[in-house]
Amino acid sequence: MDLKKARQDFPTLQADARQKQIIYFDNACQTLRPRVVIDAIQQYYLSEPACAGRSMHHMAAEVTRGVDQARTAVAKFLGAARKEEIVFTRNTTEGINLVAHALGLHSGDVVLVSDKEHNSNLIPWQTVARKSGATLRVVPSRADNSFDLEAFEQALEPGVRLVSLGYTSNLDGLTIPAAEVIHRAHRAGALVLLDAAQAAPHRKISVSGLDVDFLALSGHKLLGPSGTGVLYGKYKLLESLDTFMVGGETVATSTYETCQFLPPPEKFEAGLQDYAGIMGLGAAVKYLQGIGFDAIQKQEQLLNECITTGIQDLPGLHLIGPADPHLRGGVVSFYMDGIDAHRIALMLDQMAGIAVRSGQHCVHSWFNAHQLQGAVRASLYFYNTQAEAETFIDNLRKIRKVL
Ligand SMILES: Cc1ncc(COP(=O)(O)O)c(C=O)c1O
Helix, strand or coil, X not given: CCHHXXXXXXXXXXXHHCXXXXXXXXXXXXXXXXXXXXXXXXXXXXXXXXXXXXXXXXXXXXXXXXXXXXXXXXXXXXXXXXXXXXXXXXXXXXXXXXXXXXXXXXXCCEEEEECCCCHHHCHHHHHHHHHHCCEEEEECCCCCCCCCHHHHHHHCCCCEEEEEEECECCCCCCECCHHHHHHXXXXXXXXXXXXXXXXXXXXXXXXXXXXXXXXXXXXXXXXXXXXXXXXXXXXXXXXXXXXXXXXXXXXXXXXXXXXXXXXXXXXXXXXXXXXXXXXXHHHHHHHHHHHCHHHHHHHHHXXXXXXXXXXXXXXXXXXXXXXXXXXXXXXXXXXXXXXXXXXXXXXXXXXXXXXXEEXXXXXXXXXXXXXXXXXXXXXXXXXXXXXXXXXXXXXXXXXXXXX
16 A cells, blocks of 8 residues: 555545644544545535436436445345345435334343443444344453453354344453354354444455355444444345334335335335435445555554554553564553543543543443443544654653653
């Protein structure tokens, strides 16, 4: 990857586009957007801001074609067997909620999650378990926060209907051994949903190769527009799911009493969609494939190594997850004795325009269980540079010195 050239694709990174230069290390929240994604959104609003699928006129036909092309691009990106396995959503949260509510869980069913799930892969299951009488069980991680296959195997008892796990953690960047997890879950008769919000931007995923049943991701975490997402499901499973949101565009016909639902994905895509967002998402996955996941991981490793080495000796600093940066992808999460995480984040921003996340990162359950107030998270992406990493280190060292 030509880093200099890649950075030029991102208007936010151009010094002349902003008064203040930023160092954007909040990529796990949302990534920046390349020009091609912004162009795709703009193209929709400038040329054919119409509905897909409903009207007969040429503008509508163009939008229908654009949505279909985006669906095909995402199916290819994820290695899905067919494009009808791709359901467009607003985000990962919606995809997980869809499965949670449409799976038809009932008393006697068990859902397994880990002890460090994002709220979006915890609260939907808590809610549905409460309503349905199903049981939610939490599999503990090892002491270093890594996935415990033995504990998982023990939890895989009869009655486990679904295993729903974060593929890569937004807390510490650790990735679970997904292929092995899926193999063991299937052997025990359970389905698997992967929350790929933090995995899909950083690694090549083949849903067919993994044999995963459901997978949810967010477009805005992989260069796509805000409020876009995807739920992948094996076609037969999507057919067997109940509906979630219903209304216009989900049915072939209706009477006053009943209706006939369309096949997937339409039965899940209720109402007018974010066509500009969907086309932007199509452009994002194509752009990402052009960059390539080998190059993405190589750059993240370089930066994570640099930051980990540069800050690990700071007095009172505790890294979350294993010390080895190679196990934590693009994430460096830490807390410092005696300094509030929000204060560190604010100071980094004020001192050098460095954008990081602070707090409990929507993993309140983990922080509460560990009796920790919060952490600072630097989340890196391929367009970040070594110079930025060094600026981060210098400023964190200054903060430690003065506080
Ligand atoms: C691991 C993980 N799962 C789910 C989500 C929820 O994503 P969204 O807010 O885009 O639905 C996030 C967001 O940070 C995440 O990191």
